[in-house]
Amino acid sequence: MQPLKNLNSLSTILMAFTFVLMVTGCKQEAKQEEPTLKISSDNEGIDVPSGFGVLKVIDSLEKPRHIGVNAQGGIYVKLREATDEKGILYLEDLDGDGLIDKTSGFGNYGGTGIVVEKDFLYASSDEEIFRYPLDANGVVKNPESVDTLVTGLVSRRTHASKSFTLDKQGNIYVNIGAYSNACQVEDRAIGSPAMMPCTILDSAGGVWQFRNDKKMQSYAEGLRYATGLRNVVGLDWNKSTDKLFVTQHGRDMLSTLFPDLYDTKSSADLPAETLYVIEKGDDAGWPYIYYDQNLKAKILAPEYGGDGQKTAGEDAIDPVVAFPGHMAPNALLFYTGEMFPEKYRNGAFIAFHGSWNRAPEKQEGFMVAFVPFKNGEPSGEWEIFANGFAGKEVIASPSEAKHRPTGLAQGPDGSLYVSDDAGGAIFRIVYKG
Incomplete structure (x- = not known):
């Protein structure tokens, strides 16, 4: 009986060993089948810090502006002009490799602003703000079921885009850009006097607040x-400080309009592009x-008596x-993800x-910058993040x-998405380290 007992024991061991091999093989096979992001070997020509990688998820779109990403990783894109009666695109990666496999669209209007927030997609034309309900998968199933939240906003050729952001209390903050360079009677004309006071500020040149749950609001229902x-094309609500931040485009043509006060070199550098934290009632001085x-x-x-040295605006922020x-x-985005290293947490990314307007100097920008933050305030010098x-x-x-960054969005995994309205591409930056 002893040999039979040993034989049974050996058989049991072999069966167990075979089972382990089968399980291990299944695990390896499953692991091999898991999709991996198709990160570019040369990061699509984009310079990023060590440990980061870049993939181009799509290209050749028609002037994509701001973008939003839902919890499932689907990308909503606002086009500057509607193409084939589609001003909003929805992009899907079906196989998990990071590249777009399916594109659909709706919304027959152009514009810049788009935000995914909880159960709704918000988007803007140059005159209105719209809201679309999302289903459980973050998809706009019925584009005809749309609410017009804000209407009748000033829209002229200059600075017409109505980018926006939302706070946690149900408010929308909308950029209504000044349809002027420096509030001259004749815009950008040498010798044309400035308006005093600047009447443009009654309906533009600032940020207006509206509700996100009220339809057909006009200036009368809003708050300057x-x-x-x-x-301020870039706006974001800093959720860690519960405050509004904006990035301003400074005025142009100092040397052209006032050659006796500014040379081309100083005019190429001035004035600053600026990042502001905004409180209710603030005046930035333009x-x-x-x-x-x-x-x-x-x-x-200089339109108001300045000489390039004289200070003013004591009450301006x-x-x-x-x-x-x-x-x-x-575009402005405060990073709240966990994929990137700790230094980026709650810091600000800015798409330039x-x-x-720097001629004859070379043109600058075309990059994504980063500003570190701590306790709700900048905690160090700004740096170039992606160039x-x-x-x-x-x-x-x-x-x-080749590419001009226009929009930023954070993916559910902490990836950073960058849109480009020159090449029509959307890039995704991931941390591999």
């Missing part, structure tokens, strides 16, 4: 939350002043960060669209740029 802001990042001072605008002029900060979008070192005109 802040004024003296020439054009058009009467501008911020000089070199003098670290608010300077009286100061920026929390000042950048070189004309780089066009088009790139300059046009090389332009595709070459020296850009004489923005039309030469």
